[in-house]
Amino acid sequence: MNTTEIFLIAMLIIFSVPYLVWRLFRTDHYAPLVVVQIIGGILLGPGVLGAVFPDYYAFVFRPEVIQSLNGVAWWAVMIFVWLAGIELDLKAAWANRAETGVTAGLALVTPLLFGCAAAAVLLQFPGWVGERGQSWQVLAGMGMACAVTALPILVLFLDKLGVLRSDLGQRVLRYASLDDIAIWGVLALIILDWDRLGRQAAFLVGFPIASIAIRALMRRVPQTDRWYVGLIWLAAMGFVGDWAGLHYMVGAFLAGVVLDKDLFEERQMDSFRHIVLMTIMPVFFLSTGLRTQWDVGGVAVFGAAALLLVAAVAGKLAGVHLAGRILKWPKGEAAVIGWLLQTKALIMIIFANILLDKAIITNETFTALLLMAVGSTMLTVPMVKPRLARLAAS
Structure with missing residues (x-):
């Protein structure tokens, strides 16, 4: 053949x-x-x-x-991350900045600390730090992986549960949106390439100027042309981000963040996301699976995944419950929000892929993080559904 x-x-x-x-x-x-x-x-x-x-x-x-599959996967995940950036509703987060800041901050920092503690345990044993990784990078990377919430999958789950357009659903999206920005900021710090510092400085200077230009252009072009112009902008930012040493997915995310969601029709956005998930993202999932390794031993990898899962779940629930006490939420609401924010698949996997590409973590670490993300995401709907029903009945 x-x-x-x-x-x-x-x-x-x-x-x-x-x-x-x-x-x-x-x-x-x-x-x-x-x-x-x-x-x-x-x-x-x-x-x-x-x-x-x-x-x-x-x-x-x-x-x-x-190699052919990887080419499809690269473009698939760039589009997906770009859409995730567009869907960040920064205006809503700013309008509710006090409540959003408290909740998003605790929902991020607490699992981050729990994850760093779990990573510190794992680093007592060999096989988890990549060839070009340093201990602090692996600690921060694994800690942040425990704190991640996958905004695009969260949207799908909220829609499935029938609360996407409700006040609760919109609040959860605001918390996840703010955390997404922090996650990509920490990632940029972790993968900072000192050999390309000049390029990264040029990127930081040029990006705001280019962003102002693309925002003005997008307002001027017809509605039917905005998707084409947006995809050209995506490819350019992916290239520049990779050239600067930040990784093409960081460039793709930033390309989406600077575009206002209201530039696109909501129905078209939902349809496009669904088409991307259905037609090309499965190739990314396969290419991700091809990178899993078990060389340190299957038991060790599963043990690491279990430890990280406990840290991620416990840390997220503790942080959100603390926010609920401070903000005086109704009984049961913190549990619902805490479990909804456990959704990690996709964004966490993308995050871990970047760390693996940069050789900061090993394939075994990547496999443990992948298993943790799958386990956390699978827990979300079964844990939320009965709690949501009790909250609605109260």
Whole structure:
């Protein structure tokens, strides 16, 4: 078979297997399709499929096929992160800055500290720090991974629970939005490339100027042209971000943050996000799974994932409950918000991918973080649904 045929076999596997599992086993309550696709990527990776059927794995996922898949995955995740940036409602966060600041701050800092403590335990053993990583970078990276909330998946869950447009749903989105900005800021600090400091300084000077220009241009072009202009802006910012040593996904996120959500129709935005999730993001999930490793031992990786999961869940709930006490929320509301903010898949995986690309963490650390993100996300809906019903009845 030629490379094109093998590539299409890989695409057939990527799209059919997770869908059939999701549909036949009706996993939507605890594992929506996006989570099944992430798990499918792990199972199709070298640690599972590659270990059980090495010849088959080597035949399908040969280097030239992986290279082609990575190209699709890069563009998919750039679009997805760009959309996440656009959806950040900074105006709403500013209008409610006192309440949003207290909640978002505690919901970020507390799990960050818990995660750093868990990472400090793991760093007592070899195998978790990447070739170019330093201990403080791994501590901050793993701590922030425990604090992440995946805004795009949170939107899907809120819609699924029927509270997306409610006051509670909009508040949760504000908290997650503010934390998203902090997360990308910390990431930029972690991956600061001293060898490209001049380029990064040029980026910091040029970005605000370019942002003012693109915002003015987007207001002037017709509504039908804004998606095209936005995608050109996305590609340019991804390139410049990578050239500056910040990573192309940081550039993609910033490209979205500076664009106002009201530039695009809400229905079109929802439809476009759904299409991206359905058509090309599964390739990113597969390429993510291909990067999982278990060389330090399966038990060690699962143990690390469990430790990080406890730190992430306990830290987030503690921080949100403390915010609830300070702000005098109704009984039960803090639990609902705390569990909703556990949603980590996608943004956490993107975050960990960047750390892995920069060789700050190892493949084993990446695998543990990936498992933690999947576990945290799968807990969200089952834990929120009964609490939300009790809150509505009270």
